[in-house]
Amino acid sequence: MQVNQFQRLSSFQAAEKIIDKFFPDCEGAILAGSVVRGQENPTSDLDIVVFDQKLPASYRESFVEFGWPIELFCHNLKSYQAFFKSDCERARPCLPRMISEGVVLKDKGILDGIKKEAETLLHAGPEKWDIATIKLKQYFLTDVLDDFIGSSNRSESIFIAGTLADLAAEFTLRTNKRWIGTSKWISRSLAEYDENFAEAFTQAFDLFYSKNDKSKAIHIVESILEPYGGRLFEGFSLGKNQ
Template sequence: MNSNRLKPIEAATQFISQNFPNCQGALLAGSIVRGEATETSDLDIVVFIQDLPSCYRESLIKDGWPIEVFVHNLTSYKSFFESDSKRARPSLPKMVAEGIILKDEGILDSIQKEATQLIVNGPEVWSTDTINIKRYFITDALDDFIGSKNRVEEIFIANTLAELVSEFVLRTNRKWIGTSKWIVRALKNYNEQFSEQFVEAFDLYYKSGDKNKVINIADAVLEPYGGRLFDGFSIGK
């Protein structure tokens, strides 16, 4: 990281004092707090302002730091907690639960407890209908993957399979999901051995074109729920 910049907590604290001096609470969150920062990491800051008319998100650069600021009043965050829970990606709850307090006028304890409890509870249980729909879409992608002779198309089918299969194994085990880099992180949180096998299977395919381990992983994930699904599947009949 740029050695001329302020340390993350110093920079975040200064940002709050200069830009949100009247806020009731503020947290520094994200990769820096988790010890996973890279050269391009930004400061994720969550701010709570009691009389804020509506919540907003803003990206800016201050003192050499890229900053993502998420600004809420004392109720607007709740709808984000709810929507994040429904999509099974608890972005805001995770930031709040893990965040380092920069300023607090007595409001953050209850909000952080709320966020932590939501994460501990995990996402909603998938219904049998939802599981069958997901089985069908994985089967469809898997058939395309197996049958394809076009390397360019296969790469993007493999990407779709990675997302579908990771989502399936996590949601059927009531675990939070992720996108992009968070796919692997979510899989590691669920089962490190499975995560390694998953990465190895796709890495082998991308390097050599060998599809077998990807196919085997997909089938193994589907097997406890009846395996691949095509014949007889319908929606809206």
């Protein structure tokens, strides 16, 4: 989304005006996202979470206002809890993270409690994988690793590598009871877990993408699998009657 950055308000001023214009009677509002984390870039938008008891249901809306791309996440005073539950079940705490780290724009006395709910969930981490889930994920990670090792087609290998990195990052984070993410949040989640490991992980795949050298990517995925017995193929079964 291209906007005129020389004619727009500051992020906080724009967010306050959004609330005043569209939600003057809301119970609470929070500005979240890259602008409050100090990670703003030229394409950053404003993520605003709104709590309005008059809303019949939650919704999400995107538009441009006051020179900014705006993403609204609107809830009544109960609907956000279903999103908390869903986010935690998939181990991607988007809404809890936004609420926990966000800056208050407006509050009629409801946000302390909601922020504490979010912080409690984030601190607890996702549900621990059971042995069956680990074996299933181990098998599919092995399968993609074997495809990566065996592929001699550069075009195919590029896409296999993307899948391999996603699965390896997920396996690392979930077996260590850490939150996962997608896109840029894969890198951020790995760094939150272990900055040195995240750097090595990134460098391993960068070596493949830049020089077609698979060695470090293969090594790091094998090191991820090693504590669980290494690659898993022989003896794996899914859905077979005992």
